[in-house]
Amino acid sequence: MAESWQDLLQRASQLRQAGRVGEAIDAYKRVLAINSALPAAWYNLGWLQKQARAFDDALASYDRALALKIDGPEEVHLNRAVILADHLQQPDAAKRELDAALAANPRYAPALLNLGNLMEDLGDRAGARDTYQRALEVDPRDSLALARLGGLSLASGLDHDLAQRLREALAHASAPVERADLGFALAGMLDAAGEYDEAFDAASAANAASRAATGAQYNREAVERFIDRSIAAFPSPVAADESPAPVFICGMFRSGSTLLEQILGSHRKVAAAGELDLVPALAAQIPDYPNGVANAGTGVVERWRETYLAALPVRLSAEQLVTDKRPDNFLHIGLIKTLFPAAKILHTRRAPLDNLLSLYFLHLDPAMSYALDLDDAAHWLGQYRRLMAHWKALYPSDILDVDYDVLVRAPEAAVRSVLDFLGIDWEDQLLDFHQTSAPVKTASVWQVRQPLHGRSSGRWRNYEKHLFQIRALKALNEGD
Incomplete structure (x- = not known):
């Protein structure tokens, strides 16, 4: 006797709750093939497809849930907005979804908060402030x-x-x-x-x-083991080829990567793809990473490359450079060069105490547990330097250091050296990057909407008496 759709739905729900995303997606599809008039099932399928990074499919499933008059449509519109803004780089479409959510429920705080955040990304300070005030009127x-x-x-x-x-x-x-x-x-x-x-x-x-x-707890021993394994897994360089490759911008968080990408994104031959999670997401799927990269066959590497390119929001071409700015991609340069042997790496650097202080003053993702303690942050920085020294020894002509303090002090000379490295010509509008209307989705959103300035250089001196109570930071300053 064939299973009823009700039994299949129960099984699909169990798989979803167990975190078995692929199996749950298949199960919900089987349910909906039998009975397509289930708005909650379409919603759950959309949620799962988002987890699987099948973003277009997720949007379509959410749309079916809305067409079937799902209860609480504001939440569906919000979920669609997150996909459009965070993954598909369609801020205008995201705003329409948030407006629809608020039309359905004007007091829906998550939509107000997301709308305010979207306005910040777009540089609309007044609009963001008004939206947060609306949220406080709903709930003081x-x-x-x-x-x-x-x-x-x-x-x-x-x-x-x-x-x-x-x-x-x-x-x-x-x-x-x-x-x-x-x-x-x-x-x-x-x-x-x-x-x-x-x-x-x-x-x-x-x-x-x-x-x-x-x-969140920072595990120093685990970090050191990962760095050791990464160095051992990639003992020699990958042979270069001529195939198109993104330009990867990486380094410590808060080291100037957003600023550099905004400047480059003002060039007519550069498409700034923003802060992408594509490389870390791919690394997380590779068994026995990073050793699994070194041991992978040609066919497997090609599938990984196709997975990356399919998710890249801007298409690679010989006529246009595409930047992938994800600071902690420095952890994965071995994987990056395996996928794209011709990839150029722009490595942003900053005075260490300024860098660590900037991290300490921001509410960051829990995965960045090192940032919660300055002593831990100093340890992380030391491990980052150790790994970067290895990558630079392997790829000395493919990695360019870009110093934040030099960039803000002598921007034209610094930018010209980057352009020479990338093989493109100077354009006069590059230093007017702050006038762009493109969304900026990082903590640097307001800094990069200002003309270049050096006010953040040497910021650590305002906190010298606090920083130097920490032995590791004092030693770091003396040794740098």
């Missing part, structure tokens, strides 16, 4: 909306009323994640206003709250 205790408002208010003249609102919200916040959101926002405002001691205290408390919220 929305700590994330208040924190985002604080993030828009960095100025040399402290907004005392907003800073006090943040302090009061912090005093009443019970959840660690709320204390982290609010604390990082307050630290940023105080830092911009020159209130350095209170800013450092606020950042320290925010990092502690972030660790409490996520349970």
